[in-house]
Amino acid sequence: MSDLQKAWAKKKAALSEQEVFNELDEEEEEADYVPELQEGQGQDDDSSSASSASSTGTVVPTPSRNLFARPLGPPRGGGRNLDPIAWTTYFERELFLSSQPDDDGKPQITHHVYLTSPVDKGPLFVMHHGAGSSGLSFAVVGSEIRKKVPTAGILSLDARGHGLTVSPSPLDYSLEILRSDLLSVIKQTQMQMGWKELPPVILVGHSLGGAVVTDLARTYALGSSLLGYTVLDVVEGSAMDALQSMTTYLSTRPTGFATIQAGIDWHIRSRTIRYPVSARTSVPGLLSEVPGSSRPWKWRTDLAATEPFWADWFVGLSKKFLAAKGGKMLVLAGTDRLDTELTIGQMQGKYSLHIFPEAGHFVHEDRPEETAMVLADFYRRNDRSQLILPPKVSELLAQGKRV
Known part of the structure; x- marks a missing residue:
């Protein structure tokens, strides 16, 4: 070479x-x-669902899970950031609504509520949380609703014995009292905000709250203002079954936490709340600081004290849900929650049903975007302002037209 x-x-x-x-x-x-995370993938995508009493479960990888996806900016991904997110991120104001004074001149109860007012003739979504939760349970899903219905308002209360509501002692958690509380909150909000008439109302209740809004819808106390009501992950059959294990569940959860961040972390790790942003928003409303121990952050609500009222909440719920007037929707985390009466009603088209099997019991906190989507669609289907009625015969005659 x-x-x-x-x-x-x-x-x-x-x-x-x-x-x-x-x-x-x-x-x-x-x-x-690492590919960008698509809209809606920031939330945990788990196909398992747990009982209505406790939303703990095992992470089950699925083909659709993108384990290494990056979130689309804050706060969707959550990551390991456990800092609380302030309620002002989601609501425009808080209200303290005092009931009529008792014989001693003190208000019988002062309800604390979170409010974002409706715009123009927009609807008002009235939210009632479940036992042990607070009005912040609907903060994230409320903001998602407003993205889809910009004129909508959100009213989310702290029930008696929950959140920042100042309640009399001993506490009465009977369904009749809770229903009366919810109606009073709606009326007092109308007065305090100076609304001449109630906006179109959509009632939304989770767990215990589902029983409360159903009971209120059944009374027709809101008249024509009520467009419809939605119940989140509670039906009579499964609720009554779950109550049998509630005492065991309460005995296994921590009695307190060293910090709020530790409380948030427990809710995420135990799969009680599966979406970190929701946990960072709602968990601070569940805890209050009681100095003097290594775990000073204690539960605000003594759930064990509500035990005498558990059966009262849910007995007859399915029948009332189907019988009450107005549009109705049921959102569940699994088909196993349906009882016979509701299964027959669904087959007869008496209500609309949505299943989110990837969510736990706190379906609206685990999947806020999807829950908001079905709630927005539910409002649009029941919005009477879009109806165009034919003119009356008398009006046609007055215009000189032949009938």
């Missing part, structure tokens, strides 16, 4: 080697690239 051939071969080998390194660099760059 001549010197010229040897030089040419050596140069070619060097070029080939550089091309190999270039290809390796490109492959490494592709391996380091």
Whole structure:
């Protein structure tokens, strides 16, 4: 081989080697690239669902799970950030609504509520949380509703014995009292905000709250202002079954936490709330600081004290849900929650049903975007302002038209 051939071969080998390194660099760059997370994937995508009493479960990978996806900016992904998110992120104001004074001149109860007012003739979504929760349970889903219905208002109360509501002692958690509380809150909000008439109302209740809003809808106390009501993850059959294990569940959860962040972390790790942003928003409303122990952050609500009222909440719920006037919707975390009466009613088209099997008991906190979507659609289907009625015969005659 001549010197010229040897030089040419050596140069070619060097070029080939550089091309190999270039290809390796490109492959490494592709391996380091993490695709952007698509809208709605920031929430945990677990196909398992737990009982209505406790939403603990095992993470089950699914083909749709993108384990290495990056969230689309704060606060969707949550990550390991356990700092609380303030209620002002989601609501425009808080109200303290005092009932009529008793014989001693003190208000019988002062309800604390979170409010974002409706715009123009927009609807008012009135939210009632479940036992042990607070009005902040609907903060994230409320903001998602307003993205889909910008004119909508959100009214979310702290029930007696919950959140920042100041309640008399001993506490009466009977369904009749809770229903009366909810109606009073709606009327007092109307007075305090100076609304001449109630906006179109959509009642939304989770667990115990579902029983309360159903009972209120059944009385027709809101008249024509009520467009419909939605119950989140509670039906009579499964609720009564779950109550049998509630005492065991309460005995297994922590009695307190060293910090609020520790409380948030427990809710996420135990799968009680599966979406970190929801946990960072709602858990602070469940705890209050009681100094003097290594775990000073205690539960605001003594759930064990509500035990005498458990059966009262749910007995007859399915029949009342189907019988009450107005549009009705049921959102569940699993088909196993349906009892016979509701299954027959659904087959007869008496209400609309949505199942989110990837959520736990706190379906609206686990999947706020999807829950908001079905609530927004539910409002649009029942919105009477879009109805165009034919003119009356008397009006046609007055206009000189032949009938």
